[in-house]
Amino acid sequence: MNRIAHWIGGAERPGSSGRVGPVFNPATGEQTAEVDLASADEVAQAVAVAQEAARAWRSASLAKRSTVLFKFRELLAAQSGDLAAVITSEHGKVLSDAAGEVARGLENAEFATGIPHLMKGSFSEQAATGVDVYSIKQPLGVVAGITPFNFPAMVPLWMCTTAIAAGNAFVLKPSEKDPSAALFLARLWKDAGLPEGVFTVVNGDKEAVDAILTHPGIAAVSFVGSTPIAKYIYETGTAHGKRVQALGGAKNHMLVLPDAELDAAADAAVNAAYGSAGERCMAVSVVVAVGDIAGPLVDAIAARLPKLRIGDGTDPESQMGPLITAQHREKVAGYIARGAEEGATVVADGREAEVPGDGYFLGVTLLDNVKPDMDVYADEIFGPVLAVVRAETYAEGLALINDNEYGNGTAIFTRDGGAARQFQFDVDAGMVGVNVPIPVPVAYYSFGGWKASLFGDTHMYGPDGIHFFTRSKVVTSRWPDPGTSSVDLGFPTNR
Numbered sequence: 286m287n288r289i290a291h292w293i294g295g296a297e298r299p300g301s302s303g304r305v306g307p308v309f310n311p312a313t314g315e316q317t318a319e320v321d322l323a324s325a326d327e328v329a330q331a332v333a334v335a336q337e338a339a340r341a342w343r344s345a346s347l348a349k350r351s352t353v354l355f356k357f358r359e360l361l362a363a364q365s366g367d368l369a370a371v372i373t374s375e376h377g378k379v380l381s382d383a384a385g386e387v388a389r390g391l392e393n394a395e396f397a398t399g400i401p402h403l404m405k406g407s408f409s410e411q412a413a414t415g416v417d418v419y420s421i422k423q424p425l426g427v428v429a430g431i432t433p434f435n436f437p438a439m440v441p442l443w444m445c446t447t448a449i450a451a452g453n454a455f456v457l458k459p460s461e462k463d464p465s466a467a468l469f470l471a472r473l474w475k476d477a478g479l480p481e482g483v484f485t486v487v488n489g490d491k492e493a494v495d496a497i498l499t500h501p502g503i504a505a506v507s508f509v510g511s512t513p514i515a516k517y518i519y520e521t522g523t524a525h526g527k528r529v530q531a532l533g534g535a536k537n538h539m540l541v542l543p544d545a546e547l548d549a550a551a552d553a554a555v556n557a558a559y560g561s562a563g564e565r566c567m568a569v570s571v572v573v574a575v576g577d578i579a580g581p582l583v584d585a586i587a588a589r590l591p592k593l594r595i596g597d598g599t600d601p602e603s604q605m606g607p608l609i610t611a612q613h614r615e616k617v618a619g620y621i622a623r624g625a626e627e628g629a630t631v632v633a634d635g636r637e638a639e640v641p642g643d644g645y646f647l648g649v650t651l652l653d654n655v656k657p658d659m660d661v662y663a664d665e666i667f668g669p670v671l672a673v674v675r676a677e678t679y680a681e682g683l684a685l686i687n688d689n690e691y692g693n694g695t696a697i698f699t700r701d702g703g704a705a706r707q708f709q710f711d712v713d714a715g716m717v718g719v720n721v722p723i724p725v726p727v728a729y730y731s732f733g734g735w736k737a738s739l740f741g742d743t744h745m746y747g748p749d750g751i752h753f754f755t756r757s758k759v760v761t762s763r764w765p766d767p768g769t770s771s772v773d774l775g776f777p778t779n780r
């Protein structure tokens with residue numbers, strides 16, 4: 286059985302805890318590997334190596350760090366097809382989607398190549414007579430990332446590119462369901478010339494996570510995953526004196542106004558609801574259809590569904606792969622049954638799709654006439670299930686979105702610029718699309734939701750990422766004329 290080890294000190298390190306977890310190919314249901322699950326002691330050993338590396342790395346010049354990032358970016362671009370294949374083999378998403386994930390992660394590496402510019406502070410000459418004041422940004426030391434199964438390369442890249450460019454050592458605890466992408470990135474960092482110990486992978490489950498959250502040598506924790514765990518990470522990490530950003534789950538609404546271009550809205554809803562089998566934190570899981578567009582929109586979405594091809598992600602014909610585990614497949618199927626019991630109209634039932642073999646496949650589901658008090662509306666299902674809620678007015682649709690527990694992404698579909706602008710002003714969500722269903726910001730902005738989709742106040746990557754992985758220092762300096770001397774016990778003023 287293939288064994289997936291840790292990556293410590295610039296090389297693979299087999300685990301010593303005696304605990305392993307199974308890794309499956311979701312398209313076949315076969316176990317393909319065992320992943321080592323780190324003990325608290327192993328996490329401590331990894332952190333000790335990272336601490337030593339961090340001390341040297343913060344002294345590396347900006348030019349040197351930028352050179353490593355450029356090389357890393359080059360290698361990642363050249364090997365993106367191989368990395369996509371690794372992702373598909375453990376996550377199940379189709380190869381083109383895995384390649385898309387790598388491409389978005391690559392953007393973060395490109396952003397981080399500009400680290401000399403991003404680390405600039407500010408300077409005020411003559412704040413008082415002969416006194417200059419300036420600010421500098423410095424790395425935190427050892428920082429950690431804890432990441433979800435659904436983007437095994439992109440989410441680690443959101444974090445590690447910025448953290449490392451800023452001069453930190455980065456310890457990654459990837460999802461134990463698809464850990465191989467993290468090891469792939471580790472090899473790229475090594476080949477790019479990153480000194481040993483600056484990028485570390487500790488594989489594991491709750492035991493490793495708790496060791497990270499309580500280790501005094503880790504200064505900051507960046508987390509992406511489900512809301513209950515995000516809340517736990519935030520509370521535990523901050524209680525142990527760490528800086529924490531914890532991105533949680535989502536229930537993203539797409540508001541379709543009566544004047545929207547019908548085909549574009551239907552295409553967008555299908556792409557955003559069922560891409561990656563709905564296992565995206567920015568997936569559209571609710572369409573709010575306002576007024577008399579509801580009937581035609583449901584028909585237009587339904588008409589597109591029979592043409593979708595579901596199958597093994599390595600087959601170029603497949604548009605949608607399996608779900609991540611057999612248990613998750615059962616959970617999502619249970620929601621379809623629940624929706625029917627609760628009174629939703631089942632326009633398409635994913636349980637009827639037949640894919641040969643033992644993969645964790647589920648077809649696409651469309652539920653119409655969903656009401657806000659139904660579980661299929663309230664819960665994050667994280668599968669290929671799209672709910673349609675019919676609203677009479679824009680105000681009713683907006684209220685639904687703003688009353689929702691989550692506030693990750695949202696989108697409006699309309700031809701009315703004034704309505705779109707009003708929506709952007711009114712809506713309580715961190716990322717907004719105007720006729721764009723999955724508004725994941727480009728790497729030079731930052732990614733993050735509101736409400737139960739984010740614990741902490743800093744968004745991920747881009748300018749917020751630099752802010753998160755650095756701390757500022759302000760220096761007030763005077764170079765007195767030789768021979769001058771005076772004693773003054775008053776509080777320093779600038780007058």
Ligand code: NAD
Pocket residue numbers: 431432433434435436458459460461489490491494495509510511512514515532533534535565566665667693734738
């Ligand atoms: P998850 O919360 O189960 O796991 C995320 C990480 O936390 C993993 O590394 C896992 O090992 C660890 N973990 C799991 N249970 C733990 C526990 N009890 N104690 C400590 N650590 C624990 O999430 P997932 O199922 O891997 O990913 C899907 C979720 O992530 C969805 O809710 C999705 O919306 C969310 N997500 C959010 C974003 C975002 O940007 N907001 C992006 C991607 C995914």
